[in-house]
Amino acid sequence: MRRAIALEVLRQRFPMRDIETSRLLLRAWRVNDAAEAASVFRYASDPLVGPRAGWPPHASVEESARIVRDVLAVENNWAIIVKFEGDGPVGSIALKPFSSQLLDCFDSAPELREHFGRLAGEGALEVGYWIGRSLWGRGYMTESLGAVLEYAFGTLGAPAVWGLHFASNDGSGRVMEKCGMAPAFEQRDVAYPLVGESHDTVCRLVTADQWDSVR
Numbered sequence: 001m002r003r004a005i006a007l008e009v010l011r012q013r014f015p016m017r018d019i020e021t022s023r024l025l026l027r028a029w030r031v032n033d034a035a036e037a038a039s040v041f042r043y044a045s046d047p048l049v050g051p052r053a054g055w056p057p058h059a060s061v062e063e064s065a066r067i068v069r070d071v072l073a074v075e076n077n078w079a080i081i082v083k084f085e086g087d088g089p090v091g092s093i094a095l096k097p098f099s100s101q102l103l104d105c106f107d108s109a110p111e112l113r114e115h116f117g118r119l120a121g122e123g124a125l126e127v128g129y130w131i132g133r134s135l136w137g138r139g140y141m142t143e144s145l146g147a148v149l150e151y152a153f154g155t156l157g158a159p160a161v162w163g164l165h166f167a168s169n170d171g172s173g174r175v176m177e178k179c180g181m182a183p184a185f186e187q188r189d190v191a192y193p194l195v196g197e198s199h200d201t202v203c204r205l206v207t208a209d210q211w212d213s214v215r
Contacts, residue, residue, distance in 0.1 A: 016075050019147045024140060026078035026093065026147065029068050036079075037065035039088030040072075043132030052169050053130050054192040054199075080131060080144055091131030093144045095152055095161070098126050102162060102203065105187055112185065119160040119207060125152055126162045136171065145179045150215065153208045160207045167200040180214035181206045 019026040030036040041064040044050060047057050058064045072079070077094035081087060098106075098120075106113045106120055113120050127148060131141050152158045163181050165172035181204040189198045206214075 016078075019078065019151055021143050021147050023083055024143055024147070025081040025083060026144060027081060029073040029077070029079050029089070029092075031069045031073050032065070033068075034061075034065075035088060037061050037068055039086075039090070040064040040068060042088075043090055043134075044130075046133050048133055049130060051195050051197075052166065052172070053128070054166075055194045078144075078148070080129075080140070082135070082140065090135050091129065091141070091144075093127065093129035093141075093148050095125045095127055095148060095156070095158075098124070098162070099128070099164070101164060101187070101190055101201065102126055105203070116160075116184070116205075119205065120162075121159075123158055124160045124162065125156070125158045126164070127152070128163070141175045142178045145175055146215075149179055149206065149211060153211050158208065160205055163204045164201050165204070167202050173202060173204075176204045179206065180210055182210075 016028060018028070038061055041058050041061045044058040044064060044067075050057050058067065072092055072094075074094075076096065077092060079089035080091040080093060082090055118124075127145065129141060129144065131144075135141075149161055152161050161181070162184075163176050165176065167186065184203050184205040187201045187203060190201045191198050
């Protein structure tokens, strides 16, 4: 319920817009578009992509089309497009209210909420992302995250942005580190039911003040 209300508030106050960088376009998802679904399936069917973020590989183009429609095509969830290499999505990046994993952590450990105060309260956001394996190591994800953090602080006025990654996923940790997101605490044995696994998870944080100094 809290997540739905927060999403609706964001939608009403700040209608989603495209974000452009030197090499990338972050745009809204195209629902019921066969080419869109085919591009997502190309990258999201890779068994080394989704499970690193807690979701299973896509099994068919039809499944990718459903996930675009029912999961990805929401406010402040952008399709990542590499300019001059076609118009098909190669990944996604989203700003959202806290996930159930992060909410459960703060709800079960009141001392964390007390320690972080307003940085874990109203207006704070969480970022999530993935990108196709053939694009790894080329700086695209760092470029996307930097642009979205600028939007979070400059347009949405967020006091802080949080991010989660598996402790074993060094690549995602490096992306966040490059964008000023420092480790805040670690969760042990967090359940990820979509893949039927539990993972130690690193929770990272960058505040608006910190972003001003690293941007």
